[in-house]
Amino acid sequence: MKAAISALCLLFSVTYAGTQMTHGLTGKKDTSYSNQSAFKSAVKKYPYIKLVREQTLPEVKEKRDIIYCSREDRNLYLDAFYPEAKGNKPVPAILIIHGGGWRSGSRAQHIPLAQRLAARGYVCFTAEYRLSTEALYPAAVKDLKAAVCWIRSHAPEYNADALKIAALGFSAGGELGAFIGTTNNKRQFESLCSLGESDAVQAVIDIDGTLSFVHPESGEGDDTRSTSAATYWFGYSKKDKPDLWKEASPLTHAGKDTPPFLFINSSVDRMHAGRDDFRSILDQHGIYSEVHTFPDSPHSFCLFEPWFDPTVDYISAFLEKVFK
Template identity: 55%
Template sequence: MKRYSILILGLIYSVFAKGQSTQWLTGIRDTSYSSAGDYRNNLKNYPFIKLVMPQKFANVKEKPGLVYAKTGERELHLDAFLPGDKKGGKTPAILIVHGGGWRSGDRSQHIPLAQHLADKGIAAFTVEYRLSTEALYPNAVFDVKAAVRWLKANAKSLNVDTGKVALLGFSAGGQLAALAGVTSAVKKLEGDFGNVGYSSKVNAVIDIDGTLSFVHPDSWETQNPGTFGASGMWFGYPRTERIDLWTEASPFTYAGQNTTPFLFLNSSVVRMHAGRDDWKKQMDQKGVYTEIVNFKDSPHSFCLYEPWFDPMLGNITAFIAKVFK
């Protein structure tokens, strides 16, 4: 009942709300978040970490800079990492969505992960999407779904099984992957470009420390309602004005209708896990496979570093093998 009360309250707020602020649309790329910078910041508390770097695998074919959609004059790109010829037919696929607070970061962040996944027989794609310096919510959601549709439209040439497609995201990318993964039936969040004749439905979601709810009682945004941070820049509204949008963008809002298996890979940063346990409880009651893996004493960006990268890779491949068997 509490969730529905929030929705109703949000609708009331929306009547009196001001227009979406465009002051954050600078048109200038925000480079404040990068893997190298994150590494330097984490060394103080984790002096033993090693940033996982890109490497070439003999059996992986790389196709960088592919255009997956075009909106207006803007081309959107992804990089493809395809397993070499192997017996067994079509491969599963994972589209990888980077983090950076919906405002910074880029798809190169997860090239090492994509390379390792392809080496293990899973086609992987690192996806660009429009950040809040360029386009506000829900445009990034439209972009991610367009990438899914592109994959399905080109599945034959990519040797991908369209019944075995997963979305994976880290941090802000985890929120986007989760939201796109549970809203294929929500027309408002589909967008009107990029292979619109294909479905944006995916068969699994892997959420790496991504926000599951902006309005859950345990969420950082709920506990800091007066703070206008990266999420506010993305929405173009403070939470107090358009809580209906913050609710709409929360994957947890769609838990009741979800049938997609989830894997949560989480750091030891507790605030990133709001709603996760409640989500699993609901999925367990419905019989929807949900797995949670916690990485003890790890930073938010643990997925970029050893000693956590290899076990995380094992968790991902095991999850894919289980849900796509």
């Protein structure tokens, strides 16, 4: 009898381990992470911070709510922020990807960053993507690769250089940007909205985004108290599908074809897990990378002053260097 019960328990555990968790697919937007909620949390420890807000800049033109991918179930949107064209020389483009644990957040969170970088001479696009309340990995990856293809296809409309596109992301968006950059033109992540264009980016700016879900430095995957953000995104816990968690890690794909990387980090070490090992791989292949870390800063530092302005400076200087 005991043997039968043990066998039944084993069968149940194997079945459970092989079944993707779908209870996180609520179909409803998770609004728990926003600039305001991040500020409310951070200001307790850093009372001197100021939340950076949208502004109207006379030298920056805007187009909002542009459909970049039409799916059967819904449309995906992006916003464009670009400088007035001066001469015939196209300028680099930047795809800006928001964070929120692959489950929350909004493309509107980085409009101030897009505006400021557009004022520096870059064509910027803030794109939405399907979050884990709507679709599991790798849906978000495919969506953002489709956004790259859209940017490349529509580059002339914004005087953008189709050969100089950077992916810039914060937190989960940093991981996604890094993943896009390390899987340039890999067919398994190709979107139905690719428009026949290359999804390759020529530079990546990773702002406090993990480089590995399975690295010893990673804090993702602890489901002891509640389901972790990454577990929701994958639909499997780390112990049930370690190979999937490894596949989704940018570090796994880093190699000779990886573009130059800029890492801008907070003082929260686990938010850039695997970064040093990632940079070692880039060094082996002679690929440029640089790191800037703000001491005693919160994870969401790039949304606030006094860190916002120097973050813009680091981004601009890096792109000038790699796109010269």
